[in-house]
Amino acid sequence: IGAHYSPHVSQLNGALLAKYRQVLNDETMKKLKATKPSASLKRTKKNHIPEVQYDALSIANYQLPSCNDLVYDPNRDRVQRLSLELFDDPDEFETRTPDEWLQLPQPIQAKALWCINHQWVWLECHVLSYDPQSSLYQIQFTDCQNATGDSFCKHVRRLSVCFDAEDETRFFQRRQMCERLREEAKAYRRYRMLIDGQDASKFAPPRRDILQGILHVLMKGTRQMINIVNMRQSFI
Structure with missing residues (x-):
């Protein structure tokens, strides 16, 4: 999941909802089956954490397809696959160990990233467990269901889950730092790939x-x- 992170996290907005009005055709309605209305998301200006607002076109009002139906861009190059966690500094920003996070009162409230129509949004979720071998948290979205009607679960990395018990401003500062460092690394890799791709025979040697x-x-x-x-x- 971390390899698909976008450096510019977007929330549901008017333009995105307008796109949903266009794509909700007969074929899409077979996969997205309307359920009871629930809270949608809206970006806040301060810390980009979504706040509750009712909307009939919210993705939370629909059952989501199964994991096998989720489509990501298969044409991503090596530069775009840089995981955000490669540039993280847990010693500076992390305030608890994974075990300490899991010791919070149940259910552990948090928000996690979810990709909707190639846009990343933050949805309410519960943190269930942590796998030390893969360094992934298992989360369960509270307002989303898969094709079978069960609550949708997935595994995410630390920078894709914001605990309600942590400082939201500091969390997003942490993400922004990683995104900036990744953009610098991507620019350098593009430069190196450009240099390595040049034909040396076309350049005259120094005098x-x-x-x-x-x-x-x-x-x-x-x-x-x-x-x-x-x-x-x-x-x-």
């Missing part, structure tokens, strides 16, 4: 006078270092 100038500078610096070392040894 002889340029190489001699570089060698002269290196030799001059080496002689200066030798003189400094000799002067220091003379005072010993």
Whole structure:
């Protein structure tokens, strides 16, 4: 899941809801079966945590397809597969161990990322367990159901779940730092891939006078270092 993170997390808005009005055709309605109206999501300006607002077109009002029906972009390149957790600094931002998070009063309230029509939104969920081998939390969305009518569960990484008991502002600062570092890494990798893809035979080698100038500078610096070392040894 972490490999599919978007650097720009978006919430449900008017434009996205307008798209839902276009895609809710006969074929889609077979998979998205309306249930009882429930709370939808709206981004807050302060910390991007969704707040409750009723909307008839909320994704929370529909049963979601099974995991096998979820489609992600298969054409992602290597640069886009960088996991956000690779740039995380738990020592600076993490306040509890996974076991300490699981010791919170049950049910453990949180919000987790969910991809809707290629847009990432935060939905209410309960944290069920943690797998130390995969470093994944198992969560259960409170307002979503799969095709069989059961509550939808999935495994997510730490940066995809925001506990209600933690500082939301600090959590999103943590994500923003990781997103910025990942963008820098992606830019550097794109640059390296561009350089490596060039045909070296199309570039002329440096002129002889340029190489001699570089060698002269290196030799001059080496002689200066030798003189400094000799002067220091003379005072010993």
